[in-house]
Amino acid sequence: MTLVFVETDESGQVALTSAEALTFARTNASALLQQLPDGAPDTSREVAAPPSGSTEAVVVGPLSEEAVGELSRLGVSRIHHLESADLEAYSATAWAQALVDIAPETGAVLASGTPRGMELMTHVAVRTGERMAANVVAADEEGLLRQVLGGAAFERLQLGGDLQVLTLAGHACNPEETTPTTPEILTHSPESAAEDLRTRVVRTEVETDADNDTSGLTQARAVVGAGRGVGSENGFGEVLELVDHLGGALGVSRVVTGLGWRPHSEQVGQTGSRITPDVYIACGISGAIQHMAGIEGAKTLIAINTDEESTMVQRADYAIIGDLHEVIGAVNEEIRNRRG
Amino acid sequence: MDILVCIKRIPDISGQITLDASGTDIDDSGLGHTTSAHEECAVELAIQTAAATGGKVTVLTLGPAEAVEQLRAAVGVGANDGILIETEDPGAFGPEDIAQVIGDVIRDRAEGGQSFDLVLLGNDAADTGDFQVPIRLAYDLEYPVLTGIQTLSATSGSGGPGAIEAHGIGPAGTEIFSLELPAVIAVQEGGVDPRYPSITGRMKAKKARIAEYAAPEPGAGNPRIGLELPPDTANEVTILGEGPEAAGALVDVLEEIGVIRS
Ligand SMILES: Cc1cc2nc3c(=O)[nH]c(=O)nc-3n(C[C@H](O)[C@H](O)[C@H](O)COP(=O)(O)OP(=O)(O)OC[C@H]3O[C@@H](n4cnc5c(N)ncnc54)[C@H](O)[C@@H]3O)c2cc1C
Ligand SMILES: Nc1ncnc2c1ncn2[C@@H]1O[C@H](COP(=O)(O)O)[C@@H](O)[C@H]1O
Numbered sequence: 056m057t058l059v060f061v062e063t064d065e066s067g068q069v070a071l072t073s074a075e076a077l078t079f080a081r082t083n084a085s086a087l088l089q090q091l092p093d094g095a096p097d098t099s100r101e102v103a104a105p106p107s108g109s110t111e112a113v114v115v116g117p118l119s120e121e122a123v124g125e126l127s128r129l130g131v132s133r134i135h136h137l138e139s140a141d142l143e144a145y146s147a148t149a150w151a152q153a154l155v156d157i158a159p160e161t162g163a164v165l166a167s168g169t170p171r172g173m174e175l176m177t178h179v180a181v182r183t184g185e186r187m188a189a190n191v192v193a194a195d196e197e198g199l200l201r202q203v204l205g206g207a208a209f210e211r212l213q214l215g216g217d218l219q220v221l222t223l224a225g226h227a228c229n230p231e232e233t234t235p236t237t238p239e240i241l242t243h244s245p246e247s248a249a250e251d252l253r254t255r256v257v258r259t260e261v262e263t264d265a266d267n268d269t270s271g272l273t274q275a276r277a278v279v280g281a282g283r284g285v286g287s288e289n290g291f292g293e294v295l296e297l298v299d300h301l302g303g304a305l306g307v308s309r310v311v312t313g314l315g316w317r318p319h320s321e322q323v324g325q326t327g328s329r330i331t332p333d334v335y336i337a338c339g340i341s342g343a344i345q346h347m348a349g350i351e352g353a354k355t356l357i358a359i360n361t362d363e364e365s366t367m368v369q370r371a372d373y374a375i376i377g378d379l380h381e382v383i384g385a386v387n388e389e390i391r392n393r394r395g
Numbered sequence: 396m397d398i399l400v401c402i403k404r405i406p407d408i409s410g411q412i413t414l415d416a417s418g419t420d421i422d423d424s425g426l427g428h429t430t431s432a433h434e435e436c437a438v439e440l441a442i443q444t445a446a447a448t449g450g451k452v453t454v455l456t457l458g459p460a461e462a463v464e465q466l467r468a469a470v471g472v473g474a475n476d477g478i479l480i481e482t483e484d485p486g487a488f489g490p491e492d493i494a495q496v497i498g499d500v501i502r503d504r505a506e507g508g509q510s511f512d513l514v515l516l517g518n519d520a521a522d523t524g525d526f527q528v529p530i531r532l533a534y535d536l537e538y539p540v541l542t543g544i545q546t547l548s549a550t551s552g553s554g555g556p557g558a559i560e561a562h563g564i565g566p567a568g569t570e571i572f573s574l575e576l577p578a579v580i581a582v583q584e585g586g587v588d589p590r591y592p593s594i595t596g597r598m599k600a601k602k603a604r605i606a607e608y609a610a611p612e613p614g615a616g617n618p619r620i621g622l623e624l625p626p627d628t629a630n631e632v633t634i635l636g637e638g639p640e641a642a643g644a645l646v647d648v649l650e651e652i653g654v655i656r657s
Contacts, residue, residue, distance in 0.1 A: 177531070211619070256572060260571065326432045366410065
């Protein structure tokens, strides 16, 4: 069995990244389980095992009816609903131990490669004495393939062991629904060891100035990217007007945040946000691999750059060669004119 | 507060990469080397925290002899000294091994009278991106561990090494943690701006005291079988034009995608 850690958003819906992980678990079950030693029994630590190859979900905290419906359409046979006072505030060790307690002896445990997914899977791996593979994109009889170097290369590896513990790279797999199941819901109210609560979140400060909020960027359908080519802190006027016309978000390169022109929360790339807009318009960005790592999920890529030879132009679907201020100024004017 | 920061020498890549003859690593012969962005922030946080509490910063790396460059660079921006755990074949070490070897050196230092109150690492290394060494090290040392931390503030403890408040970005906002020391913390870019070396820093770096250890044979080893490069998908870019005259063509594309607000 494959146990998937599922994250939900504020409205109780299954996060898109978790839907990807559930789809991956379901469609790659045999490849994942093939890695295990021959004839290993598929038993669970706490509860009787359903047939091998099944996908089970773990949800910590409130479980909405909507989420149950979505998990059913994603082919989940059983939902482990963890709700207890000890798990209310996030503590990686406490949550990980709760996962370990329901993980199969042999099988797979996975999460999407979000910060929590990464952290929890590593704790699960250490606590079960297994290896862990981060940012997996595929599984087959030869092992796992995972992203390294921010996506510029793939590592092939074999984890060995009895439990395949891994996180799935964002967008490695499209969420796909299947014949709905009637998931069995098991509620657990674990008590955590005091030691596992040492790293509990003591408080959460919801940002009021939005300076640290990346949700607009990661959810936007259109993102306008701005790089060093913008020229200065005061050069964002045209870019921001275009963002507004598109009802989108601004994303920037690390040079821009490094120079202090814009906050880090707007950075796109390996050490910034990974985005999945319908369109990404990269203005004055050269296309370093660490930046490209963040925009692989963009459906259409448009480059505006003075340098026709730049990687960004070469990788784009559409490009305009020219000064970004002039080009975007004209684009904004055109949009205003067409709107009438 | 005495702080240890673990940094890793990595190739400085921005463009096309190629594989070496073994097919298990990238060919870094023509490349410069650096450390990960997260680790630069970890070094900066360590320098700030040590300054605020009157302590010292030691940087450590497990890597080839050349990795001394990265240790010296960290001394150049304000770390006090370095530890090189030398190996000719860093690629043979998996995350379990790296954590184990670092843990052993930390224990060795403690026996010698140098104990670290706080161990900082990067959240994930920019090359291998295993997301594991900090957590595995924490289990090895039996210290609590946090990941994804952007800023720190030391709070005075009673008697012992004290406590620390750490801030990171969670799904609902900034998450605040409070830990008794000693602890392991994995740092994420975004909370502090790494400083540049000063002239005196550069001088200091040249004379930096670097303690050397020989790395033992890796125990668990690296599960890597090989590396693959993404297929070179010949991409056909459509040039819409040059300069402002191309604006109309771009707006056509945006209308077609349907992202212009009415
Ligand atoms: C460990 C590590 C992590 C990193 N993480 C990230 C990350 O998360 N995100 C990220 O973005 N980078 C990251 N980087 C940095 C990355 O390697 C590049 O340095 C950075 O992306 C370059 O930013 P840029 O494209 O804005 O600047 P440059 O590379 O300087 O490119 C500027 C571009 O603007 C064009 N241009 C100049 N003037 C104009 C004009 N008037 N009009 C139009 N075009 C113009 C130029 O032709 C050029 O293509 C990381 C690096 C490392 C080592
Ligand atoms: N060889 C190494 N030497 C020193 N520190 C390392 C080494 N490998 C990893 N680290 C530290 O562990 C962090 C996470 O690495 P990883 O688990 O490989 O993604 C890095 O950012 C470094 O701070």
